Amino acid sequence: MKHKLFIWMLLMLLFGSGSFTAMNNALAAVSDSTGMRLPEEISLTANSTPIYDEMDGDQLYDAAPQTVQVAGAENNWDRKLLGGSKVWFQIKTSNEVKWVLLQNPQFEETYYNYVVLMQEESFYSSRSTRGLSLGTISPQVVRVVYTDGEYYLIETWLGYKWIHPKPPNIQQAQYYGRNSSGLSAYLRTITPMFRVPDAGSEVAGVLSPQDVQAKVTLNNNEWLYIDTWEGKRWVNTRISYPPDLRSEERSLTLTDSAIAYEHPDKQARELGRLTPQKVTVFEHGGGWHHIHSDWLGDCWIYQLNPEDDPAAYTPPTVVISKVITGVKKSHQYELGAGWRNSPFDLRMVVLNGERINPEGFFTIGQEVGLRFSIQNVSKDELELNPLTSFEVEINRQLDSGDGSIKPELVWSGKILASKSVFKSGESEELTFIWDQKDSDGKQVPFGNYSVQIKLPMTIDYTKAGASEQGQAQTAMLTHFPLRISAP
Known part of the structure; x- marks a missing residue:
């Protein structure tokens, strides 16, 4: 009995030893694995890549640059790749499999x-x-x-x-792939660029408002990696600068505690709070003030007088058009090509002094020069119906937050036709002033506006004694941007 027990225990030890050995070998194999999966595709990037019938076999031909499907690879291909050695890959051709020997192979982007x-x-x-x-x-x-x-x-x-x-x-990072156009976003104001996705890092430049696209993003598309004239740069959709930002040193009294932001945007990172005190501002715009704090460094604070705050502005409930008066002049021009509103071309522009600059700013309360013109762009002499009038509207351009603009009517004026007969190429201009007051007589807040002719409209006229009508449509210069800076 003892003899049988001894044999049984010996067999258990032998089998147990074998089991432990097998287990250890399995663990060794797992620990030796890199976990790299075989790629599905490889890009042959050289001008010509030798193709073989088998590993270390005969060269059959040279392949031009192309992407090929992978059927297999030599043993320990991953270890050789990690060590910088060349690797044999089995690839699929039109009707059979072949082999290539590659160093630093390029795989599919999703790899x-x-x-x-x-x-x-x-x-x-x-x-x-x-x-x-x-x-x-x-x-x-x-x-x-x-x-x-x-x-x-x-x-x-x-x-x-x-x-x-x-x-x-x-x-x-999130990558959108070669076949994707990437993520589209709209930069609603001047936006800083960074070399790294860190809002606390050095600003590498700024971008004007525009649409951008990025194939690489971070933090749920908060950071976008985009192409710029300086190369690849990062922008943050939550960080923007006031469009009317200007350098000017002045004192500012904080009457209450103020949040200090890393950038001039309420969605930017908060750095702390400043107690009521007098601070020195070295640049400002849009209600934002850039200051240097002894304990926070350079930071931004937002402060406006209540009467200047755009959020507190209430537009007119009803806007009634007022008759516009001003200085009128007639001009005779040679007709060119490309006129849209035939036979009468209408135009509306904002005058920055004697210049026309759509990017210029008016200070709050400054008189704004506006010019309306009508020109006969037909080859015939036309007589305008004397009862014709043109309506000019000024709309506040409210940012809806998604890149779209919501217009808000604040003022309207009516221009009565005073000239009846227009020779071919002849125009009449009316220059007038807007005092930045809405139709209720209140100062409008700083921000972006559009001065535009109310269109479409039907124009009645007579040509060679016969009555006709023309349809005036929106064109490039029937609306013009107007920018009012913060105080």
């Missing part, structure tokens, strides 16, 4: 992770950063083919190389 380098980094040929650096790479978005703890194998101009980034850590 990579897209990460952001927050500062300049050195890169190396191996995971060990104790070796000689091969160079440096500037802050930018890079493609990562493999991650091993705090080490990243990234794509560089020298092929795949390793980095061990310094804090702050690189960030994962």
Whole structure:
């Protein structure tokens, strides 16, 4: 009995030893695995890539640059790739599989992770950063083919190389793909650009209001990586500058505690609060004041007198047109091509002194010069119906927050036709002044406005004794921007 028990225990030990050995071998295999998946596609980027019948076999022909499907790869292909060696890949051709030997192969875009380098980094040929650096790479978005703890194998101009980034850590980015146009966004005001997605970093320049597109974004599309004339730059959809920003040193008294922002936008990061005090402003615009705080550094505060606050403005309930008077002049022009409102072309412009500048600003309360003109752009002499009148409207342009504009009527005027007969090419101009008061006699708030002729409208006229009608439509100069700066 004892003999059988001893044999049974010996068998258990032998089988148990074998089980433990098999288990250890399995664990060793798992720990040796890189976890890299076989790519679905490879881009052959060289002018000509040799194609073989098998690994270490005969060369059949050279392939031009193209993207091919992957059918397989040699054993330990991932380890060889991570070590910088050439790798054999089996590819699909039109009717069979062939082999290519590649170093630093380019995979499909979805294979990579897209990460952001927050500062300049050195890169190396191996995971060990104790070796000689091969160079440096500037802050930018890079493609990562493999991650091993705090080490990243990234794509560089020298092929795949390793980095061990310094804090702050690189960030994962969202990539929209080669076949996507990317994310479209509208920059509603002057917007700062950054070299890294950090609102506290140095401003690399500014962009005017415009539509932009980005294939790489961060933080739920808050940060956008876009092409600019200076190269790739980051913009933040929550950070913008006042369009009427101007450098001017002046004192400002804070009558109450004020939030200090990192940028002139209430969606920007709050840096702290300032107690009531007198501060020195070195630039301002749109109710924002840029100051230097001893304990917060450069920061922005928003402060306006209640009567100047656009949010407190109430537009007229009913806008009644007033008859417009001013200085009239007639001119005779040679007709050219491209007139839209035939036979009478209508125009409305804002005068910045003697100049016409759609980007210029008027200070709040400043008189605004406006000019309306009507011209006969037909080849015939026309007689305008003497009862004809033209309505001019001034609309406040309210930002709806999604890139669209909501117009708000604040003033309207009526221009009565005084000239009846227009020779071909002849025009009449009326120059008049708007005092920035709405139809109720209140000062309008600072912001963007549009001065425009109310269209469409039907114009009655007589040609060669016969009555006719023309339809005046909206054209390039039938509406003109007007910008009023904050006090």
